[in-house]
Amino acid sequence: MSITRRSALAAAGLLATPAIVRAQGNTPIRIGEINSYTAAPAFTLPYRNGWMLAVEQVNAAGGVFGRKIEVISRDDAGRPPDAIRLAGELLDDQKVDLFAGSFLSNIGLALSDVAKQRKKLFVGGEPLTDAMVWQNGHRYCYRLRPSTYMQAAMLVDDAAKLNAKRWVTVSPNYEYGQSVVKWFKLMLSQKQPGVEFVGEQWPALGKIDAGATAAALAALKPDAILNATFGPDLTNFVRQGNTRGLFEGRGVVSVLTGEPEYLDPLGEETPEGWIVTGYPVDSLTDPANKAFIDAYKARFNETPKMGSVVGHALIASIVAGIAKSGSTDTEKMADGFAGASFDTPFGKAAWRAQDHQATLGTYVGKTALKGGKGTMVNWRYVDGSAALPSDDEVKKMRPA
């Protein structure tokens, strides 16, 4: 009983704190942050480290126009309705100047809708859904990571070079997976006329029946495979595929697999030569990446993951946006973020004016096995701006 009462009191105390009336002077800029910390810890905990590091760095450097930044973070438990309620709490009770975060696409879209309704700025970090900046895009929503369209576009050149005719796809059955497969099919068919997609597998997220899936794909005798599964599903699928020889003599194009979050668990089973998007953290030596990796290692005593980069860049992108807007007024920020450029571990990126998508890119390379661990080789950085459709096409998809 004591635990309940104590935590209830703690919670009540937290809520009862009166909203402090602040002058514009040197009070901190308050950024609300919501993510699925308990539902997807493998990604979101490194992400939290990333933004914590960025906040410390920004504040150590004096903040934005003399004001420090402060992040008020919330766990949405992976449930959109809770994320919506917490967004309200951050806006109304915590009086945040803007809010950011989210991992799952459906939560990202829900928060973006809150932003639209409440006319407050929302900066999505991780969600990959195209709808966030296109079909459902609006004035008050910005998104950082390369979307499913961009991920597919980055991979399609190398995919075409495989010169494979018969393709199969395996993808988790929800919007992210459906969207990857849709764009990949479309773009590859344009690039390589005559390509055939002879089979699809749609495992339920987190519940892949890997043996049956791998066997069903192998039976189709494809030349190449597109994979969009990740996490535990990917581990199971790769193991079954390895044993059953599914990947032997076949090209595999795989979204996100090069990210340490998903590559590390493959360990010595990492298949070689897959064309992937990801983050080759162990072989990056350029100054921007190295500075980030060193600072991160020094602070948290572990190597950063993709989530860490997203968290770090998220704060940088917000700080740059506020600095360019010259104010934390929502209307000024909604205009002012557009065109702001910021430094990320991957190099310079900017907020596009036409659809509020960031030009942050990602690395494309091949998987390899080194010393019993998976890694990326022959990688190159693809800037986000190189993987986006023309402005006319964007205009058609995005409501005015």
Added chain:
Amino acid sequence: MLSTLLVQLLTGLSGASSLFLVSAGLTVIFGVTRVVNFSHGSLYMLGAYTGWSILSRLPREPLPFILGVLLTVAALALLGALLERLLLRRIYAAPELLQLLFTFGVVLVVQDATQAIWGPNDLPLPRGRWLRSFVEIGDARVPLYDLILIAIGPAVLAALWLLLTRTRWGTLIRAATQDREMVAALGVDQKRLFTSVFALGAGLAGLAGALSLPDGSANLQMDLSIITDAFVVVVVGGLGSVPGAFLASILIGVLQAFGIVVLPQATLVLVFVIMAAVLVVRPNGLLGRPQAIRENPASTTLIRPAEPALRWLGLAALILAAAAPLFVGPFLLSVLTEMAVAMLFAAALHFMMGPGGMASFGHAAWFGLGAYAAALAVKGLALPMTAGLLIAPLLAGTAAALFGWFVVRLSGVYLAMLTLAFAQIVWAVMFQAVDLTGGDNGILGVWPAQWATDRLVFYWLTLALCTAATLVLRTILYAPFGYALRGARDSELRAAAIGLDATRLRHAAFTIAGAAAGLAGSLAAFSKGSVFPGFIAISRSVDALLMVLLGGVQSMAGPIVGAIAYTGLFDLLLLATDQWRAVLGLSIIVLVLAFPQGIAGTAHRLWLRGKEA
């Protein structure tokens, strides 16, 4: 072609073996203790993590592997025995299904504990060469490990069969499965029996967890991803029947393997379709026996409308709730709105679960249908919000009436699982019909009408509608219909003798409960401005169940108290601590131990005791 079929069959059979190993433990535990052990998935997960800790330190040869797996089984058996002796033992006397609430608390605690001990990253077990080898059939390969699993399933079945039929312990177990009270009357020490059964079940879960490692990793999602499938197997096979669970595993495993080839999207829902089909044809599962008719022990006292003092208390609470916006901030207002919706949702479930005697594991189906109906009415048909609020209960009620026709013919856990199957089918339809429902991205922009946009107004609207609907439910329960419903629950035979048609009564109750949940769902949709498949998900159904159980099934105020307590706890803990799962889980465990009749039930009993003295 033939070799392809054979490969798929073997793959299906190995999947079936894995399923059987998890569900065998669950069915053994249920058969004897009648505990709906929600934490079985957690034991499975702990088995995988423990197995990883042991096996990753051993050489990668077959013998050390076997040794490591056996060690894991022993560790989990010990853990299961501890869990039973220290905690579960205290609540066997509590009303049925309360143990479910309790084991759900265990699930939450184990999730946080596992993450604290082993960290957030997936832990893959490196495979030795022998685990990667395969057998060639035609030009396809079948993993050797699949063949090993195919052999382990029947071996475990045979071992359990020998244990249950050829030993004195097994005889006692089977006797207890059939009639627990009689076994106790004959002087068998039930406590030891229960502890040993729980250890056996937990050991089997550990075995399944450890044996899952070569095919994947130990990860934090495995508890919840396995538990529903395990329940489906147990129910399809017939509760408490080990051979039934084996048959059901094979049926599901093989159909799943071929279903993937024919219709890949079907994996979302296939197991639930199979369960629904089996239960409609065989209401007690494949090999289950009809449960002995037992008088409901909690029904010996007649539940009357509350005495005036309690009614005044209720009225005071209502006035307080209506005046609350004057003192609280916007966030607490949103929590209060959620509480009002939860109150109606829980009251709707209680309507069929308490007085109706029909526990439902899928009540979110009607909640979600109401939400989707309202959202589609407003967004798709451009109708006003009021029309949406009207259509929602009508549509949810109609759907409940249709599904209910099948459901009310069943009883107990079978009935609950059939509602779960229907909820999952509805969920899958909403999830897959992307063009209509937006799939998992949901329907956005479902905000209230202009006049109710103000959060204060919307709160009062919600409070008024939810309170009114809850009062209507209460009125029905104290009308002759309600007494007849409770009569049919307590003794179907006697009810039939005085001319009551139990099936029709239940069907009506089911429909009303569905309609009320639909109204709650539509209000949730407007308050959140959006609808997601998550509104129909299992976790939402479980939420409703937890609220009713927490408040007390046998008390009219139970669902109301439970909804307020659970929503309040959840919302505040989520805000207050990173370890909210552990704290919420412990709170639930403590509340169950402190209030075995539910909060309202126990409070009411104490109130009455004071009166008599």
